[in-house]
Amino acid sequence: EAQVTQNPRYLITVTGKKLTVTCSQNMNHEYMSWYRQDPGLGLRQIYYSMNVEVTDKGDVPEGYKVSRKEKRNFPLILESPSPNQTSLYFCASSLSSGVADTQYFGPGTRLTVL
Amino acid sequence: SQQGEEDPQALSIQEGENATMNCSYKTSINNLQWYRQNSGRGLVHLILIRSNEREKHSGRLRVTLDTSKKSSSLLITASRAADTASYFCATLGTGRRALTFGSGTRLQVQP
Numbered sequence: 001e002a003q004v005t006q007n008p009r010y011l012i013t014v015t016g017k018k019l020t021v022t023c024s025q026n027m028n029h030e031y032m033s034w035y036r037q038d039p040g041l042g043l044r045q046i047y048y049s050m051n052v053e054v055t056d057k058g059d060v061p062e063g064y065k066v067s068r069k070e071k072r073n074f075p076l077i078l079e080s081p082s083p084n085q086t087s088l089y090f091c092a093s094s095l096s097s098g099v100a101d102t103q104y105f106g107p108g109t110r111l112t113v114l
Numbered sequence: 115s116q117q118g119e120e121d122p123q124a125l126s127i128q129e130g131e132n133a134t135m136n137c138s139y140k141t142s143i144n145n146l147q148w149y150r151q152n153s154g155r156g157l158v159h160l161i162l163i164r165s166n167e168r169e170k171h172s173g174r175l176r177v178t179l180d181t182s183k184k185s186s187s188l189l190i191t192a193s194r195a196a197d198t199a200s201y202f203c204a205t206l207g208t209g210r211r212a213l214t215f216g217s218g219t220r221l222q223v224q225p
Contacts, residue, residue: 004156033212042202043157043215050211058212090156102147103204103213105156 002027004106006091012112013081021076021109023091029104031094032074033058034066036087037108043090049074081113119216120203126222133190135219137203138183144206146179147213148188151200160188160201195225 004025013019025032033048035058045058049068063085065077074093078085089109094101121136137146145164149157163170163179163186170177176189190197200220204213 035215040217042217043204045212045214048212056211059214088154092157102159102162103149103157105149105158107156108154110154 002104004091004093004104006089006106006109008109009107010110012114014114015082016080019078019081019111021078021089021091021111023074023076023106024072025074025091025093025104026072027093027095027104028071029093029095030071031096031101032068033092033103034064034074034076035090035092036060036085037090038087046076046089081111083113085111086113087111120201120219122219123217124220124222126224127193128224129193129195131193133193133197133221133223135188135201135221137186137188137216139186139203139205139214140184142208143181144208144210146177146186146206147204148175148177148186149202149204149215151202151218153199157202190221193221193223195223197221198223 007022030051034046035043037043044060046064047066049055055066091106092103094103119138147162148160151157161172161177163177174191179186200218202215202218204215
């Protein structure tokens with residue numbers, strides 16, 4: 001089944017404790033991105049990747065890192081999480097190297113930073 | 115600032131009625147997409163309309179795009195309780211490499 005998977009789905013952590021949220025897609029998509037969703041603000045893009053080893057900042061990149069060593073995986077890293085990073089996070093992918101195509105979203109990761 | 119803004123923020127209708135949601139944006143775009151999100155879950159793509167298109171249909175969905183007014187509308191005909199969800203428009207601005215999402219319309223369809 002074609003899908004985008006994220007792990008973990010739920011995470012409660014404490015300020016400053018490094019964490020990684022994994023994202024994997026099995027559709028051979030070139031473009032992958034991370035969004036956060038907060039009430040009243042819609043989805044805001046954190047980082048995106050046009051292809052392996054090609055990443056760039058989105059609208060809200062502060063406090064986050066990403067890597068794209070393999071085409072299928074695009075992990076999101078929070079080196080020192082803070083409470084303002086408590087949010088619902090979505091990974092998405094699309095077929096082409098641009099973002100003009102349909103985005104396929106993962107199920108989301110609900111992160112709480114205490 | 116948000117590129118796409120949906121209106122209304124919330125909409126409650128009876129099953130069988132039509133639901134119309136609007137989206138306004140600020141800059142020129144390559145395309146506009148509509149997504150649906152069931153509570154707390156991932157977004158699902160509904161329909162994409164390109165800047166040179168004016169109307170598009172997909173099943174019970176009808177999307178219009180007016181680039182002169184920088185606005186789009188999503189019409190769901192003969193709504194069902196299962197259509198209850200949040201609906202987001204997302205725009206791809208000219209020269210941009212990221213979609214910009216609005217804050218969404220919460221649709222409640224009463225059985």
